[in-house]
Amino acid sequence: MQWPATARVSRHGERLSRSGSAFGLSFAAFFVPMGAMVFALMIAGGLRAEVLIAAVLLVPVLSACCAVPVARLIERHFDARQGRELADARRRQQEANFRLLLLQAQIEPHFLFNTLASLRALIREDVGQAEALVDALVSHLRAVLPRMRGDVGVSAMSDQLAICASYLELMSIRLDGRLSYRIDVPGSLQDAVVPPLMLLTLVENAIKHGIEPKSDAGFVRIEARQSLDLARIIIAVQDDGAGLTDTANDGLGLANLREQLALRYGDRASLSLASPVTGGTVASLLIPSESMQDV
Secondary structure, eight states: OOOOHHHHHHHHHHHHHHHHHHHHHHHHHHHHHHHHHHHHHHHHHHSSSOOOOHHHHHHHHHHHHHHHHHHHHHHHHHHHHHHHHHHHHHHHHHHHHHHHHHHHHHOHHHHHHHHHHHHHHHHHHHHHHHHHHHHHHHHHHHHHHHHHSSSTOBBBHHHHHHHHHHHHHHHHTTTTOOOEEEOOOOOOTTTTTTTTTTTHHHHHHHHHIIIIOSOOEEEEEEEEEEEEEEEEEEEEEOOOOOOHHHHHTTTTHHHHHHHHHHHHHHHGOOOEOOOOTTTSSEEEEEEOOOOOOOO
């Protein structure tokens, strides 16, 4: 990894500042006692004039000579400590990235199994619908798989919305047309950084716990906006389905998502579920506002 020029200059300046501080402290530690001793002897009249002048001239030189090796020892100590801290930080980041990869790999196999079962039934009943389902499944897998193999920390809003759109299109065919959806995200947020597959988890949850249990048609809406202070992005997935249940709130998918948020952002991100008075469920994701151009 190559450090940017600004980062190298900053690190060089930090090292010079630390070296200067270490020398200054060491110099003061020797100069003050030596100066105090000379001053005390001068007050007591125990030094001749020429000796006093020589002492005044030599005290800074002697202090500097003594301070240099001590300052180097202090600097080595700080360098060693900083090296240990950097190594520890890299190790924690590698562990977090590995954990994120494991979490992202936990795609529910029932989705694929149920889709194949639906395909098998459609082949006998409606060949045209079966072909549409195959096309939708291929489109969805093409959207998902490259993102799963990519960097765990880099994903654009536009990519995640494409994944969700392909999934919703597939589910619309599986549910025999009783699912409709809308994606309402401004162009200014298309380049925003969104953790991979988190948005898909919320959409899957809306279908599984909201739309599928209904006997009539259902609707899913995805929208996103920036917070008033522009520091965070609010992403909401709303459905008009069966409403919030304990199963939906405590499922593996949402537990997985909350763990990913904690690993990535600590307390700077959150996930909340709510039941509007009009019915259904709203899942709101709050994450820091970052652009793909900045990562």
